[in-house]
Amino acid sequence: xLDFETFLFRCCVAxxxxxxxxxxxxxxxxxxxxxxxxxxxxxxAALCMISLNIAENAATDNYAFDLSRVVAGVVGGIGFLxxxxxxxxxxxxxxxxxxxxxxxxxxxxxxxxxxxxxVKEATSVTVLAFLVLTIxxxxxxxxxxxxxxxxx
Numbered sequence: 001x002l003d004f005e006t007f008l009f010r011c012c013v014a015x016x017x018x019x020x021x022x023x024x025x026x027x028x029x030x031x032x033x034x035x036x037x038x039x040x041x042x043x044x045a046a047l048c049m050i051s052l053n054i055a056e057n058a059a060t061d062n063y064a065f066d067l068s069r070v071v072a073g074v075v076g077g078i079g080f081l082x083x084x085x086x087x088x089x090x091x092x093x094x095x096x097x098x099x100x101x102x103x104x105x106x107x108x109x110x111x112x113x114x115x116x117x118x119v120k121e122a123t124s125v126t127v128l129a130f131l132v133l134t135i136x137x138x139x140x141x142x143x144x145x146x147x148x149x150x151x152x
Contacts, residue, residue, distance in 0.1 A: 001056055011045060014111045017111075018110070019038060021129055032097075036081070040108050044111025044114075048112050048115025051070040078108035079105060081104050085100040
């Protein structure tokens with residue numbers, strides 16, 4: 001059973017990692033802002049930690065609890081948020097918000113990793129996501145590349 005201090009620590013880590021990614025999107029005025037990234041990361045982590053406790057109780061009480069279903073539910077739910085960020089402009093047929101929709105999914109995965117105790121891995125994914133946002137934006141500006149979905 002996770003103790004409260006571990007739960008609180010992981011919640012704070014999830015918030016911190018969501019903050020790093022969310023600030024980039026907030027400063028660039030993207031469809032999903034800072035609050036969305038913080039809440040998705042925190043909620044994903046909290047649900048996974050609570051599920052770990054439920055699974056431990058289930059094992060001692062002799063009933064089945066499948067953690068993979070929790071992960072599948074979180075990933076599917078975040079997919080709906082991402083889809084909401086993606087909007088089609090009918091006049092030009094281009095999609096908008098694909099970058100934000102993809103990133104909210106990645107932040108959910110970061111929260112899941114933190115919730116299950118994979119803090120180093122979640123931090124690595126956060127750094128890589130931040131590098132993608134920074135480097136792709138720089139490359140687009142530097143080489144005047146076509147912006148296919150939204151400026152990252």
